[in-house]
Every structure is written in structure tokens, then in C-alpha cells.
Amino acid sequence: MDQAFFWCYPWDLEDEGIEASLARMAGEIGVTAVSVAATCRDIDQLRARRIGERRTVRFEAAAHFQPDRPRYPKRGITPATASWVKSRNPLAKIAKEAERQGIKLRAWAVCCHSSTMVARYPMASCVDIFGDPIGTWLCPGNPDVREYLAALVEDLTTNYPLDAIELEAADFGHGTGELSARECGVRLGPVARKLLSWCFCSSCRQRASIASVDVEAVLASAKTHIEAAFRLEPAPHETFDALLAVDAGLRAYFELRCETVKTLVRDIRPPSGVRLLLHVEPDIYISGADVADLREHCDGFVKSASDYGTPQWQGHLDNIVDQAGSATAVDVGLPCYPALMPSSDALVAAAHQASQSGHRAIGFHHYGLAPEPCLEWVRQAVRYARREPVQSS
Numbered sequence: 322m323d324q325a326f327f328w329c330y331p332w333d334l335e336d337e338g339i340e341a342s343l344a345r346m347a348g349e350i351g352v353t354a355v356s357v358a359a360t361c362r363d364i365d366q367l368r369a370r371r372i373g374e375r376r377t378v379r380f381e382a383a384a385h386f387q388p389d390r391p392r393y394p395k396r397g398i399t400p401a402t403a404s405w406v407k408s409r410n411p412l413a414k415i416a417k418e419a420e421r422q423g424i425k426l427r428a429w430a431v432c433c434h435s436s437t438m439v440a441r442y443p444m445a446s447c448v449d450i451f452g453d454p455i456g457t458w459l460c461p462g463n464p465d466v467r468e469y470l471a472a473l474v475e476d477l478t479t480n481y482p483l484d485a486i487e488l489e490a491a492d493f494g495h496g497t498g499e500l501s502a503r504e505c506g507v508r509l510g511p512v513a514r515k516l517l518s519w520c521f522c523s524s525c526r527q528r529a530s531i532a533s534v535d536v537e538a539v540l541a542s543a544k545t546h547i548e549a550a551f552r553l554e555p556a557p558h559e560t561f562d563a564l565l566a567v568d569a570g571l572r573a574y575f576e577l578r579c580e581t582v583k584t585l586v587r588d589i590r591p592p593s594g595v596r597l598l599l600h601v602e603p604d605i606y607i608s609g610a611d612v613a614d615l616r617e618h619c620d621g622f623v624k625s626a627s628d629y630g631t632p633q634w635q636g637h638l639d640n641i642v643d644q645a646g647s648a649t650a651v652d653v654g655l656p657c658y659p660a661l662m663p664s665s666d667a668l669v670a671a672a673h674q675a676s677q678s679g680h681r682a683i684g685f686h687h688y689g690l691a692p693e694p695c696l697e698w699v700r701q702a703v704r705y706a707r708r709e710p711v712q713s714s
């Protein structure tokens with residue numbers, strides 16, 4: 322393991338004091354880097370330890386740094402800056418202090434997942450199979466979204482001394498994880514749920530048409546499966562793979578979604594040489610993020626802890642490592658507090674295992690949310706993971 326880092330929200334560092342919080346993380350806890358949120362989805366957090374005056378932190382999805390406005394397209398999509406940032410730039414202060422303390426800085430940007438941006442730019446929203454906008458997700462196939470994300474990456478990687486930029490939701494991931502819990506009278510099976518997450522906005526339809534994919538046939542086929550699920554009929558195919566094996570149109574549309582994500586990442590990769598890391602969720606049929614295809618266009622991947630503790634977590638991680646080509650190309654995120662992480666011993670064991678498996682970096686979720694005793698858990702985990710050399714297999 323070369324790097325142990327904490328994911329941090331900039332308001333937590335500001336409220337605790339940027340100098341004091343970085344000194345605590347680097348000096349006392351022993352992490353060698355921080356990954357600071359630059360753009361976030363909606364936030365509603367209750368702090369388990371006292372940081373400044375407030376215990377509840379609530380923000381709509383926003384940018385939590387000062388965007389370099391001239392870099393963004395004049396008539397296109399520009400970041401929605403959180404009101405607390407005002408005319409200040411907390412990220413610049415954090416970068417300066419991190420440099421002074423010898424701690425590396427990563428920026429963490431949530432790309433397409435933003436209810437605020439969809440409300441501001443409704444034409445850029447993903448659109449579901451029924452023609453209704455998906456209110457939380459910008460479409461990664463939309464040219465304005467792609468231009469905005471390219472500018473965002475350029476802004477962050479040019480203006481801040483980053484070790485790496487992490488992109489989360491730089492894909493079609495609507496429907497992954499907790500987002501699948503859209504209220505519906507039917508508990509949809511995996512096939513219908515994946516199809517319901519697919520985007521059919523005008524940009525996606527245009528891409529299909531350019532690629533000679535018959536989008537009307539794709540829509541008709543997808544609707545047939547979803548309407549059957551709504552009538553509580555058993556799905557004719559148990560897995561999505563089985564469905565794609567017999568439906569060439571759906572397969573072509575799926576491949577086009579992967580191509581859309583791949584070319585987005587290729588096009589927004591920073592020329593500055595800052596490492597570009599992609600957060601990947603397990604379901605390629607929902608996200609369109611094909612790790613094996615993406616690896617030549619980025620510098621690595623991040624497996625977050627969003628599904629940590631589930632029986633599938635290790636399988637998901639193994640699959641990403643397999644597709645990425647090696648464990649060194651995959652940074653592992655671990656939760657550092659209950660319920661996802663039950664104890665200090667469990668965290669030490671998880672960090673030890675990740676380090677021994679050859680992962681280059683281990684990240685801990687999240688500094689500001691961690692209860693006081695859990696900071697000691699992280700200190701222990703970092704100490705043990707660092708102390709032991711990786712055993713060659």
C-alpha cells in the first residue's frame with residue numbers, strides 16, 4: 322500500500338479548522354492523502370462528533386469550490402456553486418495547507434448525479450423509457466454535459482496541485498444502489514430494473530441513429546419486458562445476459578451506452594498528467610461503465626464502500642480487479658464506522674487484507690462523519706497496513 326487517505330467534505334475541514342484537521346489526519350492518524358469533495362449530490366448529514374457549532378449539515382447537490390468560470394462554456398452548463406462557498410474558495414485553502422503539511426490532495430467530483438443540475442438544465446436530464454425525465458441524473462451522452470464535465474476536470478486538475486482526480490457517476494449509473502429504491506407498486510426483477518434505468522433522451526437517440534441502431538425497436542422491446550413485469554408476469558429471462566443473447570437490438574443499445582461512457586472518459590482525461598480515477602459500481606448494464614474497456618483511458622479505479630458488508634462486496638471488488646488487470650489499479654474504499662464497519666478489529670483486518678492483496682491506495686469514508694473513537698480505528702488500521710510488507714503469492 323502506497324497511500325492511505327480519508328475522504329473529506331470541505332465544510333468539515335473548514336468548521337474544524339483546515340490546519341488543525343489536516344494536522345490531525347496526517348500527524349495523529351497517519352493518512353498520507355485526503356480526497357476532498359469538489360462536487361456533491363444532495364447532502365443531509367448528522368455529525369456524530371462535535372465539529373464547530375452545527376450538528377446537522379444539509380446542502381442541495383452543488384460544487385463546493387470556486388469554479389474558474391472562464392473555463393466553462395458561455396452558453397452551456399456551468400457548475401452550481403453552494404451558497405456557503407460565496408466568493409471564497411475553501412479548496413484552494415485546503416490545497417495550500419495540504420502542500421504545507423506534506424499531505425497529498427485528491428479531488429473527488431460527482432459528475433452526472435445532481436438533482437440541482439437537472440433542475441437547472443432539464444434538457445440535459447436522462448429520460449426514461451416512458452419519456453419522463455430522470456430527476457437526479459444528467460445524461461453522459463449529452464454534448465453539453467460532456468463539455469461541462471471536460472471543463473470541470475480541466476478546472477480542478479489545472480488550478481489545484483492534485484495527486485489524482487476521482488470521478489464518481491461519470492456514467493449512466495442511475496438505478497444503482499439505493500437509487501433503485503424508486504417507489505413503485507411492483508418490486509421489479511433485475512431485468513426490468515436495468516431496462517427502466519436506461520436513458521432514451523434525444524442525445525442517446527441521436528447516437529443510436531448515427532450508429533444505425535433502431536432505437537424504436539429497442540424501445541418497443543424494452544417496454545414489452547417492463548410492461549410484462551408491471552402485470553406481474555414472470556420474466557422470460559432470468560438474467561440480463563440471457564436477454565441480450567437473444568435480442569440484438571438491446572445488445573447494440575447496451576454496447577452504445579458503454580461506448581458513450583468510454584468516449585466521455587477518453588475525452589475528459591486531463592492532459593496535465595494528473596491521475597484520473599473512476600469510481601465504478603458493479604452493474605455494467607446500469608452504468609455502462611466497462612472497466613476492461615475503460616482502463617486504457619484512465620489511470621485506475623475506485624471501489625467505494627457503498628455496498629460494503631453485503632455478501633456481494635468481495636465479488637464486486639474481485640471482478641473490478643479482474644477487469645482492471647491488477648489490484649494496483651484499484652483503490653479500495655472502506656467504511657470506518659458502524660454499522661457498515663462493526664469494530665476496530667474488523668477495520669484493521671479489512672485494511673490488512675486490502676494491503677496484502679496489492680491495492681495501491683486504501684481510502685476511509687468519511688472524516689467528518691466518523692465518531693470520535695473511529696478515528697483511532699483508522700489510526701490502527703493504517704499503522705498495521707503500513708507495517709506489513711505485501712506478501713508475494
Ligand SMILES: [Zn+2]
Pocket residue numbers: 446447448460461462463520521522523524525526
Ligand atoms: Zn441520454
